[in-house]
Amino acid sequence: MKELIQKLKETQNLSKEEWISLIENRSVELSDYLFAQAREVRHQYYGKEIYVRGLIEFTNYCKNDCFYCGIRKSNANTTRYRLTKEDILTCCKSGYTLGFRTFVLQGGEDGYFTDSRLCDIVSSIKSSYPDCAITLSVGEKSYESYQALFEAGADRYLLRHETFDSVHYQKLHPSSLTAENRQQCLWHLKEIGYQVGTGFMVGSPYQTSENLADDLLFIKSLNPQMIGIGPFISHRDTPFKDQTSGSLELTLFMLGLLRLMLPKVLLPATTALGTISPNGRELGILAGANVIMPNLSPINIRKNYLLYDNKISTGDEAAESLNSLKRSMADIGYQIVVSRGDSLN
Numbered sequence: 001m002k003e004l005i006q007k008l009k010e011t012q013n014l015s016k017e018e019w020i021s022l023i024e025n026r027s028v029e030l031s032d033y034l035f036a037q038a039r040e041v042r043h044q045y046y047g048k049e050i051y052v053r054g055l056i057e058f059t060n061y062c063k064n065d066c067f068y069c070g071i072r073k074s075n076a077n078t079t080r081y082r083l084t085k086e087d088i089l090t091c092c093k094s095g096y097t098l099g100f101r102t103f104v105l106q107g108g109e110d111g112y113f114t115d116s117r118l119c120d121i122v123s124s125i126k127s128s129y130p131d132c133a134i135t136l137s138v139g140e141k142s143y144e145s146y147q148a149l150f151e152a153g154a155d156r157y158l159l160r161h162e163t164f165d166s167v168h169y170q171k172l173h174p175s176s177l178t179a180e181n182r183q184q185c186l187w188h189l190k191e192i193g194y195q196v197g198t199g200f201m202v203g204s205p206y207q208t209s210e211n212l213a214d215d216l217l218f219i220k221s222l223n224p225q226m227i228g229i230g231p232f233i234s235h236r237d238t239p240f241k242d243q244t245s246g247s248l249e250l251t252l253f254m255l256g257l258l259r260l261m262l263p264k265v266l267l268p269a270t271t272a273l274g275t276i277s278p279n280g281r282e283l284g285i286l287a288g289a290n291v292i293m294p295n296l297s298p299i300n301i302r303k304n305y306l307l308y309d310n311k312i313s314t315g316d317e318a319a320e321s322l323n324s325l326k327r328s329m330a331d332i333g334y335q336i337v338v339s340r341g342d343s344l345n
């Protein structure tokens with residue numbers, strides 16, 4: 001199996017069969033080997049720098065009903081909230097002071113935030129903080145909407161493809177949502193000129209190693225600037241409440257593979273990784289990740305943006321604890337930098 005990892009490192013490519021074989025034959029020893037190679041490749045391009053993004057979860061209203069997600073429309077146990085434009089600008093202000101130079105506006109698919117409202121918010125942030133990157137993560141939209149938001153000043157867009165395989169996709173989503181449309185959105189975003197992020201959940205219900213291989217092949221062909229992956233974690237108020245959560249071990253392995261497949265990609269150690277294990281984020285960095293996205297949302301609403309059970313929002317996860325995060329990263333030999341952290345990919 002080490003030969004396959006060497007081949008991946010040298011060619012940044014494997015066949016579907018080779019991906020499946022690596023995933024199915026992984027071991028502790030192989031993982032350690034993979035992570036060492038992933039760190040070497042990452043250090044070559046990004047050194048020991050860790051980029052941070054301030055995450056603003058500005059609405060938890062959502063018109064979709066994804067079977068895994070805690071803020072799905074049918075969950076009547078969620079306290080719904082929306083931040084105002086002023087709230088959002090206040091978050092950016094405190095974020096800027098802390099040293100953030102990227103703001104990520106993430107929300108459910110909330111019809112209240114029309115193109116004109118969102119464009120107004122984006123252009124206000126852009127004029128107040130021209131040296132910052134604005135990332136949107138607000139789901140599937142038309143080409144025209146994406147275009148308008150780009151022209152208003154959005155630089156980047158995060159839209160996980162969730163799973164490439166359409167049969168698997170349909171086991172995770174209602175029939176109104178399709179894998180095809182999701183992927184089409186990503187191609188549109190690229191065409192418009194966004195720096196694009198995609199990704200998937202690891203260990204989502206019914207996922208096979210073949211599904212994961214397809215995810216890797218799709219990501220290779222999309223060639224995005226960012227890839228967000230994290231373990232699936234069940235949420236008590238969803239149809240998947242009794243499903244087993246994804247593992248730390250497989251998530252780390254996938255991070256290592258992604259780093260070797262796309263050496264220059266920006267790879268976050270996600271909140272879900274930090275949620276399933278107290279040192280998940282650090283292990284993610286040591287497996288090849290180089291981005292952390294602390295929570296910049298107003299503290300009183302954080303508990304309402306619960307995509308999954310026990311989602312962390314304090315400690316190193318909180319933007320206001322950046323100093324503590326800096327120490328955690330320094331302890332493993334990495335340093336957080338004040339920078340937009342643009343992708344080299």
Ligand code: 5AD
Nearest residue numbers: 068069070160231232233272307308
């Ligand atoms: N477990 C892990 N990740 C989840 N997401 C949504 N629900 C869950 C869950 N239960 C992820 C999806 C989405 C991102 C914002 O959060 O991949 O794209």
